[in-house]
Amino acid sequence: MSRINGFLGRRNLIKLMGIAGVSAVATTACNQAKQTSTTQAPASPAAQPVANATDKTKEPYVRPFSDDMTPEQALQLLVDGNKRFTDQKLAHPRQDFARLTETGADQFPFAAFLSCADSRVPVEVVFDQGIGDCFVVRMAGNVATPEGIGSLEFGTAVLGSKVLVVLGHEGCGAVNAVLRQQKLPAESKIGTLVPYIEPGVDKAKNKSGNDLMNSVKATTLVQVETLKRSPILAGLIKENKLKIVGAY
Numbered sequence: 001m002s003r004i005n006g007f008l009g010r011r012n013l014i015k016l017m018g019i020a021g022v023s024a025v026a027t028t029a030c031n032q033a034k035q036t037s038t039t040q041a042p043a044s045p046a047a048q049p050v051a052n053a054t055d056k057t058k059e060p061y062v063r064p065f066s067d068d069m070t071p072e073q074a075l076q077l078l079v080d081g082n083k084r085f086t087d088q089k090l091a092h093p094r095q096d097f098a099r100l101t102e103t104g105a106d107q108f109p110f111a112a113f114l115s116c117a118d119s120r121v122p123v124e125v126v127f128d129q130g131i132g133d134c135f136v137v138r139m140a141g142n143v144a145t146p147e148g149i150g151s152l153e154f155g156t157a158v159l160g161s162k163v164l165v166v167l168g169h170e171g172c173g174a175v176n177a178v179l180r181q182q183k184l185p186a187e188s189k190i191g192t193l194v195p196y197i198e199p200g201v202d203k204a205k206n207k208s209g210n211d212l213m214n215s216v217k218a219t220t221l222v223q224v225e226t227l228k229r230s231p232i233l234a235g236l237i238k239e240n241k242l243k244i245v246g247a248y
Helices: 071-086 097-102 146-158 173-179 190-204 211-228 231-238
Strands: 017-019 023-026 048-050 061-063 111-115 134-138 163-167 243-247
Touching: 071 111, 071 163, 071 243, 111 146, 134 146, 146 163, 146 211, 146 231, 163 211, 173 190, 173 211, 190 211, 211 231, 211 243, 231 243
Parallel strands: 023 243, 111 134, 111 163, 163 243
Antiparallel strands: 017 023, 048 061
16 A cells, blocks of 8 residues: 555555554545455455355355454455445445344444444445444544543443444534534534544644644544543553554
8 A cells, every 4th residue: 555645555445554553543535436455464364255145246244253353353354345335336234134143142343343333434335334344423524522432431341343444524514613613503403523533633834735624634633542541442542452543
């Protein structure tokens, strides 16, 4: 992957940027534009490849169910799934009634998400994953509230998710409202999100380029750092049981 403006990867795919050499921010687009093929990392040796049941011409899909999967391997499964999405070669894995039966007794999602509530950024679709694969907390502006952090601590420490993705997106209305200082109805609860978004907007001030894009990315990174201050999540990271990344 090539480095572009501090980001790693191809346009319209997840791109990683180091934050103090520890965590990362990822960028993903949802326009399904065709892209030039790039070399993908090998499948996890801990995962089990299975052929797609509906299209035998597709390459075997990697099932992310091994207990000894590393955070890096879990992230690679998301990168691969996002590539299938942007290449318009979706596998639609584990999305049938049989999968509902398999997950009826318990859940073991390999990935957790703090996603914006925007209806145009459905996590399982964008990353081509199935039922039981992703533990998702959705909040306008993808902000890490105490309730959201508690949920994500459960998804990682209890359910075992190996990677936690903070998923922002292009044209985020919540971030834009704070950036433009839009007046909010006095009787609404929308304003409770503002304090979580303001730090990112402040960090993006005076940066060159699109101010909303800069603000969304900066807000995403602020939430990543907020999550890392959770003693539970920080402990999992220290033990190499969890990686926290951001996405746009």
